[in-house]
Every structure is written in C-alpha cells, then in structure tokens.
Amino acid sequence: MEIEFRVCPESVRQAKRIFVERGELPALPLATPILHSWKRCREHHVAAERLLPPEEGVVETLILEQARQSVEEWLRLARPVLEGVFGGFDTSRSVLIVADTQGLIVEAVGNSSFLERAQRVHLARGAIWHEGVRGTNAVGTAIAEGAPVEVLGPEHYLSCNEFLACTAAPIFDGTGRLVAVLDVSCDWHDHHPHTRALVDTAVRLIENHAIVARHRGLRIHLHRDAHALGSFVDDAIVCVDDDGRVVAANSAARRLFSLRHEELGAVPLERLFRRAAPVPRGDEPVLLYDPQGNPLYARFEGRRARVVIRRADPAPANDALAELDTGDEALRRVIAQARRVLDKDIPILLRGESGVGKELFAQALHRSSPRRDKPFVAVNCAALPEALIEAELFGYAPGAYTGARREGSLGRIREAHGGTLFLDEIGDMPLALQGRLLRVLETKEVVPLGGKPVRVEFALIAATHRDLPAEVEAGRFRADLYYRLAGLTLTLPPLRERSDLPVLVERILRACAPDRDLRLAPEVAAAFAAHSWPGNVRELAQALRVAAALVDEEEMVIGWEALPEGLAAALKQRTSMSPSLPQGQEETLELATLSRAAIERALVASRGNRTAAARRLGISRATLYRKLREMGSTPAQAAG
Numbered sequence: 244m245e246i247e248f249r250v251c252p253e254s255v256r257q258a259k260r261i262f263v264e265r266g267e268l269p270a271l272p273l274a275t276p277i278l279h280s281w282k283r284c285r286e287h288h289v290a291a292e293r294l295l296p297p298e299e300g301v302v303e304t305l306i307l308e309q310a311r312q313s314v315e316e317w318l319r320l321a322r323p324v325l326e327g328v329f330g331g332f333d334t335s336r337s338v339l340i341v342a343d344t345q346g347l348i349v350e351a352v353g354n355s356s357f358l359e360r361a362q363r364v365h366l367a368r369g370a371i372w373h374e375g376v377r378g379t380n381a382v383g384t385a386i387a388e389g390a391p392v393e394v395l396g397p398e399h400y401l402s403c404n405e406f407l408a409c410t411a412a413p414i415f416d417g418t419g420r421l422v423a424v425l426d427v428s429c430d431w432h433d434h435h436p437h438t439r440a441l442v443d444t445a446v447r448l449i450e451n452h453a454i455v456a457r458h459r460g461l462r463i464h465l466h467r468d469a470h471a472l473g474s475f476v477d478d479a480i481v482c483v484d485d486d487g488r489v490v491a492a493n494s495a496a497r498r499l500f501s502l503r504h505e506e507l508g509a510v511p512l513e514r515l516f517r518r519a520a521p522v523p524r525g526d527e528p529v530l531l532y533d534p535q536g537n538p539l540y541a542r543f544e545g546r547r548a549r550v551v552i553r554r555a556d557p558a559p560a561n562d563a564l565a566e567l568d569t570g571d572e573a574l575r576r577v578i579a580q581a582r583r584v585l586d587k588d589i590p591i592l593l594r595g596e597s598g599v600g601k602e603l604f605a606q607a608l609h610r611s612s613p614r615r616d617k618p619f620v621a622v623n624c625a626a627l628p629e630a631l632i633e634a635e636l637f638g639y640a641p642g643a644y645t646g647a648r649r650e651g652s653l654g655r656i657r658e659a660h661g662g663t664l665f666l667d668e669i670g671d672m673p674l675a676l677q678g679r680l681l682r683v684l685e686t687k688e689v690v691p692l693g694g695k696p697v698r699v700e701f702a703l704i705a706a707t708h709r710d711l712p713a714e715v716e717a718g719r720f721r722a723d724l725y726y727r728l729a730g731l732t733l734t735l736p737p738l739r740e741r742s743d744l745p746v747l748v749e750r751i752l753r754a755c756a757p758d759r760d761l762r763l764a765p766e767v768a769a770a771f772a773a774h775s776w777p778g779n780v781r782e783l784a785q786a787l788r789v790a791a792a793l794v795d796e797e798e799m800v801i802g803w804e805a806l807p808e809g810l811a812a813a814l815k816q817r818t819s820m821s822p823s824l825p826q827g828q829e830e831t832l833e834l835a836t837l838s839r840a841a842i843e844r845a846l847v848a849s850r851g852n853r854t855a856a857a858r859r860l861g862i863s864r865a866t867l868y869r870k871l872r873e874m875g876s877t878p879a880q881a882a883g
C-alpha cells in the first residue's frame with residue numbers, strides 16, 4: 244500500500260535538513276507533535292544524520308527482565324486484546340511492540356522478515372526508543388507528548404529510521420499514570436491508514452479492562468449516546484469508593500470531566516454531574532447531566548456505594564437549547580447549527596412534521612439568544628381567517644375600519660420589536676399577504692392599515708410542515724419570500740427516527756409529575772419504541788400526561804391501563820404483530836391476554852411478592868389483585 248503522507252516525503256526530508264542545520268521551522272503542514280519533537284531533539288543535540296543506529300540504549304537481559312516484570316500485568320491484559328483487535332489485520336509485514344514508560348521495548352512480535360530489518364535499527368526487545376536516544380519516533384514521542392502519535396518515514400529524526408512508519412499510543416492506568424506504550428511499526432511503503440484507529444482501539448480496551456479488573460467498587464459507565472452505551476471500548480468509566488469519591492477514571496472520562504491526575508481520590512462524584520437518580524435501579528441506563536448541562540447516559544456496575552448525587556437543573560439558565568438536547572444525534576446537529584447563527588441576524592426556517600416541536604424549538608432559540616429578555620411573538624398563519632391576518636400582523640391606526648378597536652392596534656410584528664417574531668405554518672399564508680410580509684422584511688418597516696410606516700427590528704423564525712420548495716414550484720408560495728425566510732433551514736427529525744425516546748419519556752414524566760418517580764412498564768416501553776408516532780412528540784406528550792394522571796397514586800409504573808385507550812390499542816396491535824421482542828418481555832405480553840400462567844410465573848419469580856410481580860408484569864397492584872380475583876386464585880405464598 245502506498246503511504247499517505249501529510250506532505251511529500253522529499254519535502255519533509257529537506258525541511259528536516261534545514262531545520263537541523265539552521266533551526267528554521269518548516270512552512271510545511273507537519274503534525275504539531277512532530278514539530279515539538281524535532282525541537283526537543285535539536286535542543287538536546289540528537290544527531291540526525293545517522294545512517295547507522297546508535298549503539299547505546301540497548302540494555303542487558305537482567306534489566307530487560309526487570310522492565311518486563313514491571314509491565315507484566317499490562318502484557319497479560321494486552322494479549323487477548325491485541326489478538327482480538329489485530330486478529331484480522333495483516334501483520335505479516337509489521338511488528339507489534341510494547342514498551343515500558345522509558346521507551347524500553349519489552350515485547351516485539353511480528354513477521355520474521357520485517358523483524359530482521361527492524362533488528363538492524365534496534366527496533367527490538369531490549370532497545371530503548373526514548374527520544375533522547377533515537378530522536379523523533381512513535382514510542383518516544385508518544386511518551387513525551389502523552390498522546391497517540393504517528394511518525395511516518397522522514398518525519399523520524401534519525402536518517403537510519405526513515406524507512407519506518409510507526410504508530411504508538413501511551414497506555415494509562417485509571418489514575419492517569421503512564422504505564423506502557425503500544426506501537427505498530429512497519430516499512431512505510433506497507434503502512435496502513437487504519438493502523439492508528441486500531442492502535443487507539445486496542446489501547447482503550449486495555450485501559451478499560453484494567454480499570455474493571457482493578458476496581459471492584461462502584462463503576463459508572465457513561466456515554467453521550469444511549470445506543471452506544473455498553474460498547475465498552477467507547478465508554479467513559481469512573482470508579483467510585485464507598486465514600487462517593489472518584490478514585491479512578493479512564494482516558495475518556497478524564498477528558499469528559501477535565502479530571503486531572505492529582506484530583507483522583509479527592510473529587511466527590513456529585514461534582515461530575517448536575518443531576519442523577521440517587522439510587523439507580525437495576526441495570527437500566529440512567530440519564531445524568533454533565534456540569535455544562537449536556538445529557539449523559541450512565542450504567543452502574545459493580546458494588547453499589549451509598550452514593551447520592553444531588554438534584555439540580557438539567558441545563559444552565561439561558562441555555563434553553565441545551566434542554567432540548569436529549570441525546571439524539573440528528574437533533575444535536577440541528578441544535579449545534581442553530582447556535583452558530585443565534586446572534587447573527589439570519590432568518591431561520593424550521594421544517595418538520597406536525598408535532599415534532601417546532602414552536603418549542605423556536606422558543607428555545609429565542610431564550611438562548613441575546614434577545615431573551617425581549618418579546619417572543621408567535622403567529623399561527625394557518626389559524627387566522629384570511630381577512631384578519633393583515634390586521635393581526637401589521638396592526639391598524641385608530642378608526643382604520645369599522646369594528647376595529649378605537650385606539651388602534653400595534654399588530655404582532657410591532658409587538659415583536661426588539662425580540663423574535665415566530666411565524667408558524669408560514670406555508671399556509673395567503674399569497675396576497677406574502678408580498679406584504681416580504682416588503683416588511685426588506686424595508687424593515689410596517690405600514691399599519693390606515694397609518695404611516697413604522698420602523699421595526701426583530702429576529703425572524705418561520706416554521707412549516709410543508710415542502711416549501713415544492714409549494715414555490717406549484718406557484719403557491721413566493722420564491723422571493725422563501726429565499727428571504729430560509730437564511731438557515733433546520734429540519735427537526737420525526738419522533739420515530741429519534742434515538743432518545745426513553746430520555747424524552749423521562750423528561751416529560753418528570754415535568755408532569757415532579758414528585759413521583761414515574762416510569763414505563765418494560766412492555767409499554769418496548770411498544771413505545773416500536774410505535775411510529777404519527778403525531779410525534781405532541782402525541783407522546785399527550786399520552787404521558789394522561790398516563791401520569793391516571794396511574795394509581797402509589798404506583799410508579801405506567802402499564803397499559805394508564806394509557807389513552809386508542810393509543811393502547813394501537814400499541815398492542817403493533818406489538819402482537821412484532822415478530823421479535825426482547826427476551827423477558829414475552830411474559831408481560833402474555834399478560835396482555837392475561838394468561839394465568841404468566842401471572843403465576845411472575846409471582847413465583849417474585850417469590851410471592853405481589854408488588855414486585857405487578858411491576859414485573861407492568862400492571863398496577865390493583866390490577867393484579869383484580870386479575871387474581873377473576874382467576875379465583877389467591878396463591879398461598881402470595882405476600883406483599
């Protein structure tokens with residue numbers, strides 16, 4: 244494979260020569276760690292023009308054995324990981340290296356023909372690849388930088404190493420202490436562009452396995468994306484002692500929470516989060532918020548500590564957009580785009596099916612913008628009779644027409660002066676009015692009926708569920724107005740495409756019943772996940788509001804009986820058609836037909852505790868009692 248150089252190898256060689264001779268930094272776009280390393284090498288008078296490798300820095304067997312023992316635990320953890328990660332990778336022309344914290348190679352495995360070539364430059368067991376000895380190289384530079392590094396061909400400081408392409412990443416323990424370095428080296432003609440990703444993955448896995456093996460207390464696995472949580476390799480992991488202090492964290496977690504090495508062992512867990520469930524139940528992911536208010540999904544593993552994380556608002560004040568971020572990637576991208584134009588006077592056009600939350604999004608945009616203290620004025624262009632829209636929008640002078648208020652009316656546009664005007668269902672605005680609105684947007688003046696022009700200034704957000712370009716094509720919407728409105732078009736995803744349904748459900752339930760810890764029964768949650776939600780978040784919010792009102796006072800779990808009738812029927816129909824439900828839910832679905840066997844099984848599994856059995860079945864305790872009565876059965880062991 245032809246190597247992919249950041250710049251042409253010959254230019255790198257020349258630039259290096261000039262740098263070594265005169266200390267002039269090259270104008271080439273070389274990676275920063277390479278430039279840093281060249282500077283260190285020059286300062287330490289490392290001889291670059293060596294055609295033969297330095298003979299110093301090769302240790303005796305005894306020292307090598309000691310070094311090996313110091314990383315033995317890590318080698319043991321690394322072996323299965325390396326087999327797994329590099330198993331399908333063509334390692335026939337490369338060497339896999341593990342070095343200690345001084346760059347001493349303690350393990351080098353690979354194909355014998357390349358090992359021989361590597362041996363000639365001492366890229367082998369017992370040799371030290373510290374920068375001070377061998378100049379810029381992946382192992383030594385990764386140690387110096389404390390970060391993964393790729394060193395390709397002539398980026399190596401010593402001429403004799405220019406035939407190599409090396410990719411290395413430091414391995415840290417859970418306290419952020421460097422413990423070893425993993426490296427893959429080959430002839431640079433054989434370099435594979437995926438090597439870096441493989442080395443990174445292997446190191447993350449080794450670090451994560453080590454943290455799990457070493458810390459037996461409470462571990463919290465975290466991820467921004469609910470679906471990715473549990474992938475293990477990408478999880479941020481924090482370990483907590485019985486006093487609720489964070490004692491270890493993997494690299495991802497240290498980055499996520501900006502945790503410094505010296506803070507581990509001292510930081511209370513609650514400093515990492517703005518809100519959390521005080522006592523996590525079972526293995527379900529829990530929604531937490533980082534200190535910036537961004538959502539994080541968490542799974543609690545290992546021994547449960549008496550950890551209580553204080554409750555706080557999920558998002559900082561003034562960041563209403565962050566509140567809408569419940570973990571869906573598409574929505575998160577839309578929020579990020581919106582943020583970029585918040586204070587830029589660019590009109591925003593929101594698109595999306597009915598009920599996806601366009602108005603809520605527009606309000607959040609306003610509340611996150613510098614105009615948050617000024618009015619937010621919403622006008623539904625579809626709901627107003629055509630004859631009234633004009634007066635409603637543009638206002639009228641006193642006595643402008645019969646039946647009008649004597650004192651006149653400002654009109655919605657002028658009410659929005661200094662703030663935000665939200666034109667909902669703009670696609671339904673009559674053609675005649677579109678011209679007048681366009682004029683206001685162009686001249687920044689409103690002419691009230693029977694009055695004089697008045698200057699106005701506002702941020703504009705329009706929304707529609709219609710395909711406006713198609714409406715323009717069909718002649719129902721003015722092209723010039725469309726281009727005026729669509730400074731930035733943002734499309735909100737329909738609920739069926741969102742990956743954050745469980746979080747949304749939790750949020751809405753918390754808003755409906757802040758004092759209760761309401762949640763969906765597992766089979767209801769599964770049916771929700773399978774439902775297509777034609778009414779989008781509106782339909783979901785409505786269903787949950789009804790459910791929160793109907794569910795028994797002492798009940799925490801929302802079962803079928805608390806759902807609006809039409810929705811429950813639609814969900815059940817859909818679920819019964821569903822070919823594969825997750826294991827463990829058959830029991831609860833059988834209960835939909837209220838089979839005696841399902842109830843009995845749940846009672847046995849709950850050791851006769853009816854409250855637990857009802858929860859298992861996803862019904863209220865009252866319903867379970869009713870069913871038992873109908874079955875004419877009150878099993879003797881039933882209690883609770």
Ligand SMILES: Nc1ncnc2c1ncn2[C@@H]1O[C@H](COP(=O)(O)OP(=O)(O)OP(=O)(O)O)[C@@H](O)[C@H]1O
Pocket residue numbers: 567595596597598599600601602603604667706708750751780781782784
């Ligand atoms: N993220 C959310 N969290 C809680 N409730 C939401 C969320 N998004 C929308 N809703 C609720 O859904 C309903 C519909 O929201 P909204 O009116 O913003 O949707 P819309 O896209 O503007 O609908 P339409 O196109 O029909 O005007 C509202 O009751 C709102 O409270």
